Amino acid sequence: MRPVPASLFSLALLALAGAAPAAPGFRVETLAPGVHAAIRTDPPGLMVDANCLFIVNDEDVVVVDAPEASAELIEALKGITDKPVSHLVNTHWHDDHVIGNATWRKAWPDIRFVAHPSLSDYLPGTGARNRRAMIADAPEAAAQMKKQLDAGKNLAGKPISDEERASYASDIALVAHYMAVVPSTPDVLPDLPTAGDLVLQRGTRRIEIRRVGRGHTEADLVVWLPQERILASGDLVVWPVPLVGGDQSHVADWPGALDALLALKPALVVPGHGPVQRDLAYVRQLRDLFADITQQVRERRGRGLDLDAARKTIDLGDWHRRFAGTSPVRDALFRMYVAAPALVSAWNAATP
Numbered sequence: 001m002r003p004v005p006a007s008l009f010s011l012a013l014l015a016l017a018g019a020a021p022a023a024p025g026f027r028v029e030t031l032a033p034g035v036h037a038a039i040r041t042d043p044p045g046l047m048v049d050a051n052c053l054f055i056v057n058d059e060d061v062v063v064v065d066a067p068e069a070s071a072e073l074i075e076a077l078k079g080i081t082d083k084p085v086s087h088l089v090n091t092h093w094h095d096d097h098v099i100g101n102a103t104w105r106k107a108w109p110d111i112r113f114v115a116h117p118s119l120s121d122y123l124p125g126t127g128a129r130n131r132r133a134m135i136a137d138a139p140e141a142a143a144q145m146k147k148q149l150d151a152g153k154n155l156a157g158k159p160i161s162d163e164e165r166a167s168y169a170s171d172i173a174l175v176a177h178y179m180a181v182v183p184s185t186p187d188v189l190p191d192l193p194t195a196g197d198l199v200l201q202r203g204t205r206r207i208e209i210r211r212v213g214r215g216h217t218e219a220d221l222v223v224w225l226p227q228e229r230i231l232a233s234g235d236l237v238v239w240p241v242p243l244v245g246g247d248q249s250h251v252a253d254w255p256g257a258l259d260a261l262l263a264l265k266p267a268l269v270v271p272g273h274g275p276v277q278r279d280l281a282y283v284r285q286l287r288d289l290f291a292d293i294t295q296q297v298r299e300r301r302g303r304g305l306d307l308d309a310a311r312k313t314i315d316l317g318d319w320h321r322r323f324a325g326t327s328p329v330r331d332a333l334f335r336m337y338v339a340a341p342a343l344v345s346a347w348n349a350a351t352p
């Protein structure tokens with residue numbers, strides 16, 4: 001297929017999606033006095049935008065993560081308070097958590113950006129390369145989904161279910177929004193880098209920016225409100241299926257990070273994607289999944305198998321059923337974001 005300028009694709013996609021985005025794509029939930037989570041309402045799918053947390057203090061606001069929908073999030077925040085945003089914490093380096101930085105800075109020029117120091121290397125390097133690839137490829141993927149929708153078939157060529165229909169329509173709208181926002185937005189790097197030992201005392205509010213260990217990326221930070229016992233986990237916790245990158249994630253270290261998170265005994269966990277977790281069952285399920293994958297890979301490697309041979313003998317069937325149930329969308333997500341990359345990540349970390 002001949003390459004078409006991304007802007008044309010973007011316009012076509014806006015039309016496909018029915019002029020994006022009609023709804024803001026999130027709802028705001030108040031979790032404690034002054035603590036508001038903006039939770040995405042999209043159905044599970046291949047495309048995601050991130051959750052966001054507003055922490056309204058005596059004099060100012062601290063925000064966690066800067067999703068692609070930051071312009072809409074700023075509008076929502078202004079409906080809650082007119083206090084200025086003093087700090088924004090990027091929980092890691094992926095676009096759906098950092099691309100909005102420039103938009104927040106435009107609204108509050110004195111804002112400071114808190115993140116792991118590695119963002120300053122990642123964003124101009126690997127991050128910029130990955131973004132260029134996404135901008136080049138996403139419109140075609142969305143166009144393919146539109147074709148499948150029109151044909152009444154899923155991406156595997158089988159009759160499409162209602163769940164898949166809603167998921168593809170959401171992906172198409174999210175790609176359109178991505179193309180409308182991301183290509184024209186510059187990076188804003190952290191100006192308050194932290195390895196995970198920063199406390200922001202804002203009036204009576206204590207906000208701890210911690211590193212519980214690496215898992216989803218090297219740069220994972222969490223935000224902990226000890227008085228309210230609320231934790232924003234970034235993508236260390238993602239529902240309904242974790243997001244694993246074969247070369248960016250650290251599956252063997254992930255259980256330790258989740259154990260450290262569980263040791264805080266949070267009352268509420270705001271995940272990077274998915275609804276607020278009101279108990280810790282799902283976090284424990286993630287911890288057990290990654291511990292089991294790590295153990296199975298280590299055992300195969302210890303027996304001298306290579307990765308291909310190991311892959312054939314590693315059984316994730318129970319996990320697949322627990323995460324996917326009977327949902328074809330979650331089944332596809334588990335294959336793509338867990339089964340394939342998690343084995344590679346665990347393999348790379350395992351020593352015989």
Ligand SMILES: [Zn+2]
Pocket residue numbers: 092094216235243
């Ligand atoms: Zn991420």
